[in-house]
Amino acid sequence: MTSNNHSQNRALQQDARAWSEFTGINYTAALRQMQKPLAQGILGERVSARQLIATLEDHPLIGGTGDDFVLGESGFYADNSWSFDGENDYIELALITEALRMFSPLAKTETPEVGSYTLKHTVEALLTDTPAAYVSNGRLIWAAAALGLPIAEYDGGSSLNLLIGVPDNEHDYLFKMVRSGQTRPQGHHFRPPGYEHLQAALARCAAGEPAGDPWVRPAPVVEEPATFHAWLLAQADRDEPIGDFATDYAEGIRTSAHRIAQTPDELVLLLNELTHSPEAYDAARAAIGEWLGTMEPSPGIRTMRISSHREDVGGYGAGSGDMERLEYRCPCGYGRIVEEHDNIPGFREHSHRIDCGQCREEWRFLEGRSVRDWALEPVL
Known part of the structure; x- marks a missing residue:
């Protein structure tokens, strides 16, 4: 056994002892949860059971002392405490943590805006085929706190729900992707960075396969102001x-x-x-x-090619060649831009035309460009 495996097993055993003592289940049942594939870390390191427990004691907002927890199953200052089944509790928290990890980190200057109760329903829908098919409000807050996400009370306080620091636009995208009755997003610019990796890993685990290669969080995309x-x-x-x-x-x-x-x-x-x-x-x-008009020279626009055809011809005594026809969608979408090339020795001709009445009036080819390098600009 390598020293690395020894360290990993020792960490699992220490977590199992702490979880056994915290939840009141026996050590073997706790260790069995620690060893489950879904709990080994998908978008990051395995979440530590000892870290989860310490969060309920030490976190600046939800931390309590001894058995006097600030956070309960229903949320912040809930009347009901935790209800552990001894079979999936740690796995549920690990999966909720993975769901929260897939979001982009919120900037330190940003105020959390996504309510824990709304977010817990979204995470439930995402994890519907896992042991975390039900997510309590309290466990969602617990996992977010353990992960170090920004957490805040609603203005005025006195709510079981807290605000969780995940990007609102990414949550809205996920909400529409996983909640029934929603119109699916057609643009994917706000897709949480870890969404696809997590989905694929969960599918592999459900099939009894390893979760797959570790996830590497992509570098943030910086918007170019000149676009x-x-x-x-x-x-x-x-x-x-x-x-x-x-x-x-x-x-x-x-x-x-x-x-x-x-x-x-x-x-x-x-x-x-x-x-x-x-x-x-x-x-x-x-x-x-x-x-x-702000660019010199103007690059114009190109439209999408929709077909191309090339026909070999014997030529007229100077050798064989081919005739080429390419068609592009016109800007309005209902006609064609046709580009033709007679590549026959002695009869070389190249032409293009806008084969659409509307676009012939509203667009024109840029001057000084070859037929193959055509581009359009609006007639204004």
């Missing part, structure tokens, strides 16, 4: 069509109703996928034109 997305958000306070469109776009981002468009090309693709009014499309086109 089209950032510029468009900044237009939301304008009292005219572009401002109205930017406000609607920002609301769709906030609610995860659609994804982020970092470029005008991505906004055009997004509009092709979403239901929108002619006025919204006109405002978006005007916004793209204004944005492109």
Whole structure:
């Protein structure tokens, strides 16, 4: 046995003794919980039972002394104390901890906004096929405190519920993903970083397999101020069509109703996928034109390729070649941009056209670009 395995087994044994004494169950039952695969740490190190117990005693908000706990099964200053079944209590707390670990850390300057009672229902739905299919309000708060998340009372106090420091937008995304009757998010910019890894690990454990490789938390994404997305958000306070469109776009981002468009090309693709009014499309086109006008030279926009075809031809005495046709979706989404190349020695021709009446009036090819390197700009 390696020294590392010895240390791990010793830690499990120490945890089991502490958990046995704390909950009143026998040592063997406690050790059996410590050894379960679901309790070995999925998004981080295994949560220590001794740390969980110490949290109820030492935490600045929920800590108590001796048996006089501030936190109970129903929440903060609950009348009912803890009710342990001796089979899954530690595993439940370990899984709740994993669910909380998947969120992005809240900045120290931010005030917790997500209520523990709402969050506990979301975590229940996430863990519905695990021993933590039911999560009490108190255990959710307990796990959050043990993990070191920011916790605060509601203004005025006198509530069983506390505010938990997980990002509100990430919780809203998770709520819509796991709670029945909710419209699933169409944009995934607020997906908690550990969500997919945790889901995959839980599925493997349910199949009797190891949880898998350790999770590495991704580095925070720093928003580039020069992106089209950032510029468009900044237009939301304008009292005219572009401002109205930017406000609607920002609301769709906030609610995860659609994804982020970092470029005008991505906004055009997004509009092709979403239901929108002619006025919204006109405002978006005007916004793209204004944005492109700030750049020299203008990069224009490219649309999505939808088909390509190449046909070999024998040529006319100068050798064989091919004829190539590529089709792209036009900006409005209902027509085509056609790019054609006659790659035949002696008869080389290259052309492109907007095969859509509406877009021929509202868009034009940038000058000075080759046929293969075409780009469009709005006609304003």
